[in-house]
Amino acid sequence: MTATGRSALLGAALLGLVVVAVLSVGIGAHAIAPGEVVRALLGEGNPSDRAVVLDIRMPRAVLAIGVGAALAVGGVLVQALSRNALAEPGVLGVTAGAGFAIAVGSSFGLAASAPIELGLAVLGAFGASALVYAVGSRSPLRLVLAGTALSAVLLGLTLGLRLLFPDTFDVYRFWSVGSLAGREQAPTTVPLIVIGLSLLGAFAVSRQLNAIALGETVAHTLGANVARVRTVTLLLITLMAGAATALAGPILFVGLIVPHLARRVAGASIPWLIAFAALLGPVLMLAADVGSRVLLPTGEVPVAIVTAFLGGPVLIWAVRKYGAAPL
Amino acid sequence: MRTTRTRRLAGAIALALTVATAATACGAGEDGKADDGGQTRVFAADNGQITIPVSPKRVIATGYAVPALLEAGAPLVGVSSWKRGIPLFNEQERKKYDELAKVAGESASETNYEAIAQADPDLIVIGVPKPVLADIDIKRLEAIAPVVAIGPSVPSMWRELSRKQADAAGATAGFDALKTAYDTKAKALAEKYKAVVPQLKLGHVGAYGEVAKGNFQREFNGSWGTNIAQDIGATYYGQVKVKGGGSKDVSEYPSIEELPTAFAQADAITYSVAADGSVPPPVKYVLDSPLWKELPAVKAGKVYPFRYTEAATYRAATSTLDAVDQAFAPLLKQ
């Protein structure tokens, strides 16, 4: 695909993003007519509708965009780094670490409010991935194995805590199904800024990642400082995936599917992959979020479930049609 | 390489020897069973018609039966771990709970059959809902002592439930005393508030268990937060949109966006708080929401917090009555 072709597709993706974002602001549990929605956006209309559109749905749409971009780009980076097409950010132990921190905090009676939960999740995510990196930084396979092993250990410990303390059980079972709902009162500004900065960082490191994808020796001859690029990339993945998981809870498929979809369009070029992932991820998240609000007659389906049932069949179809495409 | 292998083999043998030595050093355990030649009667429980002793002397309680039998003063020799009841215990009950042997964990699959056998009971009362019974090996328990399963269904059923559990354990005397105390107080409070409370269209924001983020728990008549207040004359208007059996018939979880429509007609709104008065996160989410401030009841200042709303026994419910009294006091001053 030519560069012009890719740019055109990128533009189309951006347009799609805007459309879905508008949809997401207009649809919700409390039906508001489109005209009223526009008036609310402009600051007029009745105060309840205004509160719903501006204070509840808008922050939620922004959150969806941030989390979607973070998970998708994190997926691209982790697949490039581990050279494994099945890797997704959680494989580094980030998700299990966040969940474990929440379980521990709640067992000590700490996870009482949204900011504390957020802080605990971030701590856990970072701690786990630091440990995984310490054990498995030498080779991609070891990284994935270490991440899987640590995730399993943390999940086991979390399970033990949940079965000993019913309160922890309750807190965890609601946190563990990722959802974008009800976060408008949580301090989401800092994590979203972190995600934004990490996205920029991902672009900065993307060219050098291209070289590494060809193998370490080739990368050396091409002048890339492999060790440093690897460390920086891991840090970026941790920041993005950790922030996203802390904000929304575990949402498993976005980091796995979007890189595959982006690869159809962008080929193997990492900068283009990141660009497409940064747009397709939010589109997927927003679409799933809208779906989560309309699927059931009453109540919502958490967005992680919608993405699982969207992503699963897509992945199966892709693998059957195209084979398990290597990087 | 040879040394590593030899070391490994030596280590394994040493481990096995240590284990064997440790086992030898332990004493033997006797496992006798006292035979109770007392009278028996037939009792209707969730698991059928069970023959139980008329006055059991050694009772094991699990699940919801733990607080009920602790309060009623049944002769307990062992209980399951029941952490969620601890905030509602008074000092006496807490002391007794701490002293009793724990024979099972919070989940039914962690029942320690040997510990139960060792406690030598003549009656086992299981207070968990029916589907949970699948995790318990009832046959093995029945080999130790008669087993009655009496589990919860709808929240307001606790009155009936705790009576049945106390009845099975032969502790009806203690139970009746507590029930009478509760009924007397409820009647007195209904008198006290009869001019102000029954006329209010009430809505309740609940906090029973966790609530999914972005939702709130609305409780109607007969639910956890409302059924005790109903005993003094409060009525909570409305119905659930979709009935789902059990507690889903009397409470639902709408999205926060529906807060205005849900409580548009409420004259006053009550909400659950923790035993120490702090506001639980699901309720705090509602109170901090911009939609809350627009509600007519909130604008009129008619919002009242209730403590001890998870009470499932008569003694605990008496504390709830006191809490409701405290909360509604401002109504009398108007």
Add this chain to the structure above:
Amino acid sequence: MNALVLRRGRFSARIERRTLVFLVAMLVVIAGLTLLGLCYGAAWASPARVFAALTGSGGGPGVVIREWRLPRVLAGLVFGAALGLAGAIFQNVTRNPLGSPDVIGLDAGAYTGALFAITVLSGTSTQLTIGSVLGGVITAAIVYALSLGGGLSGLRLIVIGIAINAMLTALNSWIVLRAELEIAIAAVGWNAGSLNGVGWDDVAIPFGVLAVLFAVLFTRAPALHQAALGGALAVTTGVRWDRLRLALVLIGVGCTATVTAVAGPIAFIALAAPQIGRRLARTPGIALLPAALTGAVLLTSADLAAQMLLAPESLPVGVVSTVIGGGYLIWLLTKEVRRT
């Protein structure tokens, strides 16, 4: 001399020396764990009493040992071996160290079946067992069917398994989320896997089924080793790779489903035991016997730890096995890193 060669008539077997050492060491550990398991309980029994009970006398305490502890300890050994073997089979067939019955959605499917039994039906023990077996087997069949056709490679099986696993896990979480708290706790407790309350009538049939599966696997083992260099090469040496692979997968699924039906899903033993066994016995590929022995040791010691840690409350064995298996694997990985 690095190998022991046994010859008797037409039958000859060659056993590497280091494998022999490993076997002896494991058997000793297993004997020790068995004794410990039979002695431990709400009341400690001395080994003398244990032996008395095993030979038929011993009265009251003897009943506890024979009827309650012995089936539990044996279940730990046999089920652990079955899980280890299932893991070894899957890792061989998919040629991936992460290939295990857990990854292809077997456990998630069993959980879905069990949740259906608990939340939709009335949740009796029999319904749980049938539901979990049906759920697991149907899921495995779907994954296998979807991965057929057009040059089946291990990677495709794993990818499809991951997709189905993720969907089922999401569905299971959703069901648990909507359930009442007690039912949710019971469901999650089942899903953690437990050997608590396992008696002779629970394990009689599973032991029989597993014995048959083990025997069939034993006859297939030489062909499996021939196939270690790849399916294409195996075919040239006379191995019917397609039929072998199907038979192996069926045996692996059978082992896992049988264990799950009795004890619930005990994750991670199938994943960790072959890896740990391979490193301990220093075999070139994923060998079956070390995997089986390691699995037996892992599960039995996890069960003992689960009973002892918070006595008299016991933890589900799946919690402990995950922590032990994962921790040991991390330690092994760290050791490897330091050596290179």
